[in-house]
Amino acid sequence: MPELHDLDRFEDGLPTMNPLPAPEIRRRGDRLRRRRIGLVAGGVALLAVLAVGSPLLGGSDDRARDLQPAPAPTGDAGWITTVPDDFPLADGFPQPSEVRTQEDPELEPVCGHWQVTAEEIKVVHYTGESEDSAQRVLMLFKDSDAARAQFAALRSSTTSCDPIPGAPGSHEETSYGPVPLDHVARGAEETYAFSEQIRHDDGLVSDLTLVEVSRTGNALYFDSRYTAAGGDVVIAEELPAMEKASRVPLGALCRFAQTPCPQPATPSATPSGS
Amino acid sequence: MDEAEFDDFYTSSFQRVVAAVYAMIGDRDEAQECVQEAFVRAWSHRRRLDRAEHPEAWVRTTAYRLAVSRWRRTVRGRRPPDRALSLPATAAPPSESHVALVAALKRLPESQRRALVLHHIADLPVHEIAREVGAPEGTVKARLSRGRAALAALLEEGASRA
Numbered sequence: 001m002p003e004l005h006d007l008d009r010f011e012d013g014l015p016t017m018n019p020l021p022a023p024e025i026r027r028r029g030d031r032l033r034r035r036r037i038g039l040v041a042g043g044v045a046l047l048a049v050l051a052v053g054s055p056l057l058g059g060s061d062d063r064a065r066d067l068q069p070a071p072a073p074t075g076d077a078g079w080i081t082t083v084p085d086d087f088p089l090a091d092g093f094p095q096p097s098e099v100r101t102q103e104d105p106e107l108e109p110v111c112g113h114w115q116v117t118a119e120e121i122k123v124v125h126y127t128g129e130s131e132d133s134a135q136r137v138l139m140l141f142k143d144s145d146a147a148r149a150q151f152a153a154l155r156s157s158t159t160s161c162d163p164i165p166g167a168p169g170s171h172e173e174t175s176y177g178p179v180p181l182d183h184v185a186r187g188a189e190e191t192y193a194f195s196e197q198i199r200h201d202d203g204l205v206s207d208l209t210l211v212e213v214s215r216t217g218n219a220l221y222f223d224s225r226y227t228a229a230g231g232d233v234v235i236a237e238e239l240p241a242m243e244k245a246s247r248v249p250l251g252a253l254c255r256f257a258q259t260p261c262p263q264p265a266t267p268s269a270t271p272s273g274s
Numbered sequence: 275m276d277e278a279e280f281d282d283f284y285t286s287s288f289q290r291v292v293a294a295v296y297a298m299i300g301d302r303d304e305a306q307e308c309v310q311e312a313f314v315r316a317w318s319h320r321r322r323l324d325r326a327e328h329p330e331a332w333v334r335t336t337a338y339r340l341a342v343s344r345w346r347r348t349v350r351g352r353r354p355p356d357r358a359l360s361l362p363a364t365a366a367p368p369s370e371s372h373v374a375l376v377a378a379l380k381r382l383p384e385s386q387r388r389a390l391v392l393h394h395i396a397d398l399p400v401h402e403i404a405r406e407v408g409a410p411e412g413t414v415k416a417r418l419s420r421g422r423a424a425l426a427a428l429l430e431e432g433a434s435r436a
Contacts, residue, residue, distance in 0.1 A: 002375040004426045007394035011293040013369055014302075019288050020310055022281035029317025171383050202383040207342070228339060229408065 079143050079218045080256055081119040087255070089138050090124045091248035097126040097134075117146070118220075136249065137222040144218045144258060151190060151215045158194045158211075171201040179210065179235060187250050188214035188221070189257070193239070197230040205230035210238050212246075219256035221249060275320050275329075284313055287330045290396065294334055297391045299341045300380045302368060312337035331406050334396065338388075378428040386421030389414055 083089070090097060101122050118139040127133045141147040161176040179193040191214040198207040208230035214221045223246050225238055243250075254261035275283070288309065296305035312333045368376075379387050385407070392403045400418070404411045 001432055002371040002378075002429060004422060004429065006371060006375060007297075007390065007425075010297060010372070010375065010395045011290055013372060014289070014293055014296075015368065017289065017292060017302075017306055019284075019292075019306065022284045025284060025310065025313050026277060026280065026317050028314045029320075032314055033318040171381075200384050202385055204383075204385045 079140075080260075081140050081142065081218075083120055083122045083138055083140060084255065087122075087138065088248045088252055089122055089136055092245035093124055093136060094126045094134055097124050100125075117141070117150070133226045135222070135224045136246070137220075138249075139220040139222075140256065141218045141220070147215055147218045147220055148190075151213065151220060154213060154220075155192055163199075172198050174207075175199050179239070181212070181239060188216045188253055190215050195235060208234055208238070210235060210242065212239075212242055214250060214253060216253040217256035217258055217260075219253055221246075221253055280317055280320065283329060287333070288313070291330065291334050291337060294391050294396045295337050295341060296368075297376060297379055297395050298338055298388060300376050304341060305337070308337040308340040309333070311340055328402075328406075331402070335406060374429070374432055378425055378432060381428055382421055382424055385409075386417045386424065389417040390421045390425065393418055 101120065118141055120140050122138045124136045125133070126135070139147075139150075141150060158176060159178050163176070164174040174196060175198075176194060176196050179195050181191065181193050191212065193210065193212040195211070196207075196209040197205050199205050206228060207226070209224060209226045211222060211224040214223075223242055225242060227234060227238065291312075292302070292305050292309045295309055296302045299305055299308075315336060316329065316333050379390070382390070388407060389403055392398045392406060393400070398406070400411050400414050404414045407414065409417075
């Protein structure tokens with residue numbers, strides 16, 4: 001049987017492995033790099049597609065959209081149901097990021113059951129080099145009642161989640177919980193936040209995913225960040241940083257209110273609370 | 275970092291990084307895949323890697339986080355495990371002693387296991403471990419001390435059963 005000092009020569013006794021040759025690793029790295037650059041370019045192209053309005057993306061009236069920017073399409077009751085081309089979803093977002101529309105976005109974390117029935121969904125995603133990541137999602141619903149119901153359903157779904165135990169022997173569990181915040185400072189009609197974290201049995205908290213959800217009118221705006229660290233101190237640092245970075249898109253949410261703001265909001269028009 | 279430098283870096287550190295990640299996660303094939311993927315990312319970000327003070331630590335941390343992420347995705351059952359870099363398992367299986375040691379390590383809290391692996395297998399001094407895991411040196415020393423005691427007890431328990 002092994003003894004404690006065998007740790008010091010752990011590598012020596014391991015059988016030789018057969019790694020991929022170094023040129024193959026480089027070739028795959030080059031391909032990954034090209035794909036990353038392509039995603040950024042693709043994101044810009046997708047934004048352009050959204051700007052002119054594609055029938056596949058839910059636009060019902062294409063007249064003259066290829067000639068000049070059209071006003072944002074509205075539903076039967078006057079609600080905007082297509083994301084305006086100038087909505088600043090990626091403002092203040094880390095780069096490079098991938099922008100796309102998505103019918104069934106993967107919202108992380110969602111521990112309960114939540115069915116999305118949005119008219120249009122636009123997503124911006126970023127993954128850093130060390131698995132840090134961020135995501136913003138804008139969902140437009142047929143009216144404010146639908147958005148309000150979705151907001152309530154998501155809130156209910158994510159605040160009643162039991163911890164998920166880790167693998168056998170891992171001494172950890174994934175826990176969920178609401179995060180208190182001053183919703184008035186966000187400038188939306190209603191906002192809440194929740195977290196997913198891994199709690200280890202020695203008290204360490206890691207792998208924080210922090211999600212802030214805001215609703216104004218018929219729009220839901222999700223802002224989430226993942227960091228390897230966790231705990232109350234990290235949450236306290238991340239929340240104001242998220243609010244600051246999201247100030248422009250949060251300010252622009254008023255365009256989807258029952259009484260829309262006339263101009264896209266600017267950072268100075270957004271409440272500055274932290 | 276040019277191609278030759280990267281190839282040297284990959285060749286000289288691959289086995290060591292796999293050993294550390296294997297000891298951390300308990301699955302040698304998974305460790306090998308994650309380390310290879312971390313090296314792929316390292317090459318794709320080689321300009322930043324040039325600026326990294328400790329590129330091997332970058333690769334090791336990235337590989338470990340990849341392993342944790344893959345495990346989480348698999349457990350959640352929402353995504354299949356990434357198998358882009360899968361290789362047929364052609365290497366000989368680890369020895370009985372390695373398997374027993376890894377099994378004992380798996381029973382330690384993650385923070386203690388990581389400290390032990392970085393110190394005894396990756397051969398890092400305490401201050402470098404502290405930087406890599408983002409904890410004060412005193413905390414790392416405590417984790418090492420508790421981890422050694424707990425691991426010794428677990429190994430002794432295993433020996434008495436055998």
